[in-house]
Amino acid sequence: MVLNRPPSGLHPPDDTPAYVSSTLRHPKRPLILMPHSTSELSGPTFGRESIAPTDHDLTRQFSSPPIGQRIIVEGRVMDEDGRPVRDTLIEIWQANAAGRYLHHVDTHDAPIDPNFGGAGRTLTDAEGRYQFVTIKPGAYPWKNHHNAWRPAHIHFSLFGECLATRLVTQMYFSGDPLLPLDPIFNSIPDPRARERLVASFDLSITRPDFAHGYRFDLVLRGFQGTPWESPCRS
Amino acid sequence: MGVAVPELTPFQTAGPFLSIGLRTGIGPPSSASGEPVTVAGRLLDGVGAPVCDGVLECWQAELGAFQRVLTDQSGAFQLDVMPTPFLSVVVLGRGILTRHWTRIYFEDAEHLDSDPVMQLVPVERRPTLIARKTGPRRYHFDVVLQGERETVFFDV
Helix, strand or coil: CCECCCCCCCCCCCCCCHHHHHHCCCCCCEEEECCCCCCCCCCCCCCHHCCCCCCCCCCCCCCCCCCEEEEEEEEEEEEEECCEECCCCEEEEECCCCCCCCCCCCCCCCCCCCCCCCCEEEECCCCCCCEEECCCCCCCEEECCCCCEEECEEEEEEEECCHHHEEEEEECCCCCCHHHHHHCCCCCCCCHHHHHCCCEEEECCCEECCCCEEECCCCEECECCCCCCCCCCC | CCCCCCCCCCCCCCCHHHHHHHHCCCCCCCCCCCCCCCEEEEEEECCCCEEECCEEEECCCCEEHHHHHHHHCEEEEEEEEECCCCEEEEEEEECCCCCEEEEEECCCCCCCCCCCCCCHCCCCHHHHEEEEEECCEECCCEEEEECCCCCCCEEC
């Protein structure tokens, strides 16, 4: 079983000078190519019992609904061969509608919403599908450079079939004027790969009189020459 | 129109607020019986400053055990694990655009130098992968992201 290696230009380089925080936090010595063994080709699984009924709905985790435009974020998690990645944990976190995180480090002068925690989690179903209900996060300033603003985004964390398929990324919103200015978004060398992180408005996900819908599919690493079997969970 | 070939989703940093979404205490815990060992240390950047907004994820394939810990204000972390020859460790955080992947081996483990992955590492860099024994069932291991004492990271 051989796990595909990602093409160059896909993932951001560890050293991305435009993203200042990376300067002292990237290794300077060459990485050592790791042959994949059981340790990399296995990984944790998380059961449905670890997910509470409102974990996927960030608008129903407090006594009142949060302020903001309600949205549905829906998609499929699959591997490079298009096979669904089922029963895998997805964790998300985001700022509130005003662009403020519920976190002691966030000192942005925007209101905290007492009805919004900003964290969600779910497991994909048998077809690799997932759905979150949340509010559209606000953009917020950061100190990377003069007049720097992060585009609105939702952080995503996924495990996939094994530890080596682990992915942490961010979902953006189409039409955001901050995207071309953002050093984190632009850290992805391939412009086409960047665009995969931009969720598009989807009328078929939009629920009448309730919420806008956005589609965000995620593709994790796949395996060479094993199109119909999952090698990770032996 | 043909069916589009799925293309990989790129990484983005977990950022400084990862503790909102990356909850600790998620399983699966080890099912092995026995006494755990503690690996304590710090996550440090290229000038030796503590990385106080990072997360370490530790996987032990032999036990099917997963552990996620956050670093504190001094960059300190602590893993409590059942003994295995090594731990697979993924580091995430602000300033880390993808993830840094390393291993923690134990100083008093047998056949350290014949470990197939250790053999890929230049001899002079191997000590950065070895947790030093500091007491009964207690080890020290710093993850150094850059610089003189830079930990060996792997392309996985």
